[in-house]
Amino acid sequence: MKLNALAVFTVLYLLVLYAPIALLPLFAFNSGTIIAFPLQGFTLEWFAALLNTPALHEATLNSLIIAISTAVFSTILGLFAARAATRYGFPGKGGIVGFIMLPLVLPEVIVAISLLIVLMQLGLNSGTWSIIAGHTLICTPFAIAILQGSFSNMDKSLEEAAIDLGETPWSTFRLITLPLVSPGIIASLLICFTISLDEFIIAFFLSGNEPTLPVYLWGQLRFPARLPVVMALGTILVLLSVALLIIAETFRRRGLKRVGLKDTGGFL
């Protein structure tokens, strides 16, 4: 009986969590222009409409540029921070690492407003690069969290052994460290990419006249006739996010397997 109650709870929980998202594809393929039951008929019209919207294409391009840059910058910063945090002890380490990880729990709206104020004070125009900076700020903690796992799974004496066998610190990093943390690097790139791609608040505050995809989507909500198109776009974004997360996790697990370690966490 107890087990059944738990099973019912689990199913209800998942339903509440995913039913709204399941509505996206439902209405994306519905031929009616009003988002309401009963469904009218099947159509690909809204997806076709996506192809004929230049503003959307610009927004997509912006988003991709921002997401890719963010993924690269966050992962590089994360790589350095994670190695330092797992390999060295230095005064104030706990506090420093804590401050670096803080954006993970800091309300994004605060980050966004602060960045906007700084930009205005400096007399700079907001735009793509400022969104990249903001996204890097919130993505770096994720990169560190993932890469810290990779580094702490890696025996410290592996690097020492390579140096002992005649390699320089740099060639050791290239031959030993990088290959062994590369699954973590790939996972970090993909997860930072996904976070940046979906992020709305910072992008909304800083995008100026170059909207990103989520900002563009939000703008479209003002026109009821565009709602089904938004649904179609939403469907694509959801599928893309899930796919990226699965790929990231696959790489992380494959990395563990390759060095013969047991799984100890991760996002999935």
Place this chain on the structure above:
Amino acid sequence: MSQTSTRTPIVTLTGVQKYYGDYHALRGITANIGQGEFFSLLGPSGCGKTTLLRAIAGFEDISEGQILLDGKDMEGVAPNRRPTNMVFQSYAIFPHMSVAENVGFGLRKSSMSVAEKRAAVGQALEMVGLGKFGTRAAHALSGGQRQRVALARALILKPKVLLLDEPLSALDKKMREVMQVELIKLQREVGITFILVTHDQEEALVMSDRIAVMFEGEIAQLDDPETLYRRPKSRRVAEFIGMMNFLPATVKGEAGGRVGVEVQGLGPAELEAAQCPSGAKPGTAEIGVRPESLTLLYDGQTAEGGREASGTVREVVYYGDMTYYDILLDGTPAPVRVSMRNMPGRKVLDFGARARLAWDPRAMVLFS
């Protein structure tokens, strides 16, 4: 070949000190380690033995003193430029490489041709008994095999000194004993100086030419295994190396180079000066005696020179080949441990039985 080696020194440590902030990890280590010697650093955890090994390898800078390797001062010389190679406690086998790639890693920068490198790797694997394992993935190896790969990888560069950091501690007891013998054979074969760090006194006794026993960053005693076992210089060393009984005693005085002692529970004994490493001031002291130097007497047997004592069996521990007894000697507060080899005609005594013991003053050490 005891405290000072007759071999040409290959490692010379002079007044080596290491501080970690306020913590004084090495407090003036001075020792010569000879060419081709199997040298062990033995001590409990935190005694500085691993720090010293890592300082020789170049992974730790020393705060004071000097480390000479093959006559050259190693100050400021990076680990990759030192004539040493190391076998790490975790073996540090590169998990993303094959066995052959691991073993050949150190040859990456050598001027050998590909064929020569392959031959060298094959030879190194053959040497450690892994001839057919070259293509195996490194993470698919057992503990003992990883150990051998680590050895082959470190020896392929023909270092002047091979450093081994607790290399057997990750193996089970059987495998450890096998590898102990193999390590000795290997060391004899290659003639390279081995410096072994271990907390296992038995391992050190079995394998080493000389052992430095370390406590709190200092060498407490540096001797060959037999001297270390038979003539420990301090009670602490005696307790760390094997098992030793300590009996209260009174030093009577010295006459003709011999020290007269009255040992509680045993009787009067005369010791040579060599048996009194910390001097022989008249007054209370302690006598150390190993369990195997006390012998149970069976019916009809008598002790040489009447050196006999009696007591009651307080504990019997049967090991198959040996039996350990705790015997409370008459007139003493604490029991002594006695070990007897089990042989035909030697029946195992029962708990509570009366026992007679023979003892030998030559097997005693005086600690004052």
